[in-house]
Amino acid sequence: MPTYPPEPWHLAGQMYLSLWLVPRRELPPLPDGVRPVTLAGRALMGAAWVRYENDSVLHYNEVLAAVLVRDGLRPRVTITDIWVDSPPSKAGGRELWGIPKELAAFDISGDISRGKGLQATARTEDATLATASFHSRTRLPGRWPVSYRITQQLGGHLKTSPVRSRSAASLAKASWHFPPDSALRLPAHGQPLLSLTLHDFRLTFGNPARAAPTPER
Structure with missing residues (x-):
């Protein structure tokens, strides 16, 4: 069994994100107890490529799809599909947070942070999951803090985990292709509503470590 770091x-690293509005009836299954946030029968769904590098606790590539949901009135994000190229990341994501990670092979080239467009492909042993290209347009000033919570199904219950991040950001032009037999369930049609590149992000995922109780004297 691969070992993985504690939360x-x-x-x-770098993130390349696109967002779509998709019909609610076409969404993949969501955890019991959460509902999609909808507008006129459409839900906000995103797909992203992520490269964890630099001083990350693990170094790996990732492609994912996620839906904006609510737990009661509380906004949350649920990851419906996700592939990584790191067995420790797969094991940790599943066992710590209920994130349904699978393994895939990645072919990623380019670096928007250095003025080069990104080209990316992810494949399983059976088929191509997705291909995409990103080209940076307008760089936004400053570094943007973002905090949100991921809600997944773990052990028959909802598991909610905090995410805190800060990054530089650029508006981007992106093109995605999902083969008909892709296991990545993103019912997106046409160009994304919005695409962003998040440069040199720093992110903390999961609950802070709990201090050991002080022994009684």
Whole structure:
């Protein structure tokens, strides 16, 4: 069994994100107890490529799809599909947070942070999951803090985990392709509503480590 770090995971790298509005009836299954946030029968769904590098607790590549949901009135994000190229990341994601990680092979080239467009492909042994290209447009000033919570199904219950991040950001032009037989269930049609690149992000995923109780004297 691969070993993995305890939570929280401190991660850093580059993220390439696109968002779509998709019909609610076409969404993949969500955990019991959460509902999609909808507008006129459409839900916000995203897909992202992530490269965890620099001083990340683990170094690996990732492609994922996620849905904006609510637990009661509380906004949350649920990851519906995700592949990584790190067995420790797969094991840790599943066992710590209920994130349904699978393994895939990645072919990623380019670096938007250095003025080069990103080209990315992810494949399983059976088929291609997705291909995408990103080209940076307008760099936004400053570094942007973002905090949210991921809710997944773990052990028959909802598991909610905090995510805290900060990054530089750029508006981007992106093109995605999902083969008809892709296991990545993102019912997106046409160009994304919005695409962003998050440069040199720093991210903390999971609950802070609990201090050991002080022995009684």
